[in-house]
Amino acid sequence: MKSMSRPLISLALTTVIAIPFGALAQAQHAHVHGQIKLDVVVEGPTVVIEMESPLDNFTGFERAPRTDAEKKTADTVIAQLRAADQIFRIDPVANCKLGPVTLRSPALGLGKAEGESTEGHADLDGTFAFNCTNAAAAKFIDIGLFGAFKGPRQIEAQIASPQGQFKRSLKRPAERLAWSK
Template sequence: MTFLSHALGALAFTGLAATMPLAASAQARAHVHGQIKLDIAIEGPTVVIEMESPLDNFVGFEHAPKTDAEKKAAADAVAQLRAADQLFKIDPAANCKLGPVTLRSAALGLGKAEAGAEGHADLDGSFAFNCTKATDAKFIELGLFNAFKGLRQVDAQIVTPDGQSKRSLKRPNARLSWGGGK
């Protein structure tokens, strides 16, 4: 069993899967340019971030890259997302290190992505962090706004052992906090 499947299984076990659309189908999702949805779960020694986003937020288009410029934009975006510890800087109190990163996009040929509605392509991801004190985390500094200029809003659902919360951030605010985080 992989780390991510274990973490997601733990969410289902605790009954949180019903409140977090971790396995939502592409058709069931709202596809809003400039907006990213994050589901953040802190469970045991792990922090798992599930991301749903239109491809346009990262590369400025919603189709398989055709030109050299589009191919470079796609490659650059994928490289930035794979370096997730630069985009999601978890509260140092949790002492986290980046674990497995999985990206999914039918348009980019990544992972087992579901095709979106015609004319709409997504780039979704799973980012796992292994921590020595995950439950001490009270915030994540998001580097997404700096990295991706088309992004205007982040909507997050956060589940910790202490409860659930929802947060929205709009550019330029970059700190996603919960449980007393500043």
């Protein structure tokens, strides 16, 4: 009987301990000022860039705009990100053209994110799709986020491409996100 109860107690303790640490890890993962997370997928004729960022990185505030100046700043940021081919310049050998752009930020009235409020600690996330004639040939993306916006200091990127899977980090002022074996 003793030998069976010990594993059950260990399992129960592991479960109780893991839940708070898992929640803490998720909370830390979600929102780091100055940092932008990118997931880049090169597959078939497309390159898709998924971006997660605190809104503050782009606007200097992280809530719904309150003044005319803040509204103008938000509108400018949205316009810049919608012109994603100026921000994400994919290796020319891939011959890519900008496709659909989806921006999400409840604080700016762009889509809905589960559990996100429009006040305090708001995010601005985006999906940028590019249609290419030779996506598999791409070996880099020049990322203009540091030049276009004051807030970002670091970009953490994960890349999945025909060349393999890679994890890269860029710090201001570096722009080239490169991968290959």
